[in-house]
Amino acid sequence: MSETTARGAETPVLEARALSKVYLDAGAPLTILDGVDLTVMAGERVAIVGASGSGKSTLLHLLGGLDRPSSGEVGWSGQAVFALDEAARGRLRNAMLGFVYQFHHLLPEFTALENVALPWMIRRRPRAEALERARALLTEVGLEARLAHFPSQLSGGERQRVAIARALVTEPPCLLADEPTGNLDRANAERVFELLLSLTRTRGMALVVVTHDERLASRLDRRLVLEAGRLVAV
Numbered sequence: 410m411s412e413t414t415a416r417g418a419e420t421p422v423l424e425a426r427a428l429s430k431v432y433l434d435a436g437a438p439l440t441i442l443d444g445v446d447l448t449v450m451a452g453e454r455v456a457i458v459g460a461s462g463s464g465k466s467t468l469l470h471l472l473g474g475l476d477r478p479s480s481g482e483v484g485w486s487g488q489a490v491f492a493l494d495e496a497a498r499g500r501l502r503n504a505m506l507g508f509v510y511q512f513h514h515l516l517p518e519f520t521a522l523e524n525v526a527l528p529w530m531i532r533r534r535p536r537a538e539a540l541e542r543a544r545a546l547l548t549e550v551g552l553e554a555r556l557a558h559f560p561s562q563l564s565g566g567e568r569q570r571v572a573i574a575r576a577l578v579t580e581p582p583c584l585l586a587d588e589p590t591g592n593l594d595r596a597n598a599e600r601v602f603e604l605l606l607s608l609t610r611t612r613g614m615a616l617v618v619v620t621h622d623e624r625l626a627s628r629l630d631r632r633l634v635l636e637a638g639r640l641v642a643v
């Protein structure tokens with residue numbers, strides 16, 4: 410996946426080359442992505458917008474290595490993702506990427522603190538260290554008074570802030586967010602989006618956000634539209 414970019418020989422943190430995805434729809438091929446190219450450099454923030462059904466979530470799944478393309482390749486810091494077996498891809502994903510979804514996907518039987526600490530514990534790091542990192546992050550997202558709350562005891566905006574803290578706890582170089590504010594009212598959407606921007610900025614993390622909200626999208630470095638299976642800069 411090596412290439413020389415406009416910024417020199419720096420390796421992109423995330424890239425897609427000629428990505429295609431074709432589903433079989435009642436036996437007939439349905440082309441959703443048709444040669445998508447994308448290069449995201451360290452610390453760069455990119456919005457992906459597009460009509461409903463244009464393939465935004467499909468693309469994010471491929472970029473996250475969660476689904477295989479019909480053709481093309483995805484690279485994480487220069488490593489071809491689909492050349493790896495599933496176990497190796499999983500390990501690399503854990504190191505390279507954080508995910509934030511429209512719905513929080515927090516584990517209901519764990520507290521906010523435990524939910525955020527889990528990805529760090531999964532790396533077999535000491536529990537006390539994981540809990541300390543989680544506490545610091547939850548404080549940063551304004552939830553220091555909610556550490557012991559279970560997801561069912563939190564508001565929608567609070568749950569999304571916990572989900573962001575969880576995605577950041579391993580300090581991955583790149584965050585993928587699929588409609589992170591799609592389930593929130595305007596005021597909460599603003600707050601959550603602002604958090605995503607400020608937390609990634611201070612850490613120099615790259616951010617790729619799929620959003621319906623053009624106003625939020627316009628606050629990122631680049632805005633790309635998925636149209637007829639291709640990504641177009643606007």
Ligand SMILES: Nc1ncnc2c1ncn2[C@@H]1O[C@H](COP(=O)(O)OP(=O)(O)OP(=O)(O)O)[C@@H](O)[C@H]1O
Nearest residue numbers: 432433434441459460461462463464465466467468
């Ligand atoms: N497993 C599948 N099999 C067949 N078609 C699929 C499959 N998954 C998604 N699709 C179709 O692919 C298209 C793109 O879906 P996708 O969820 O990526 O769109 P999207 O741009 O994220 O939409 P939205 O903005 O509404 O969330 C849709 O027409 C969807 O019906």
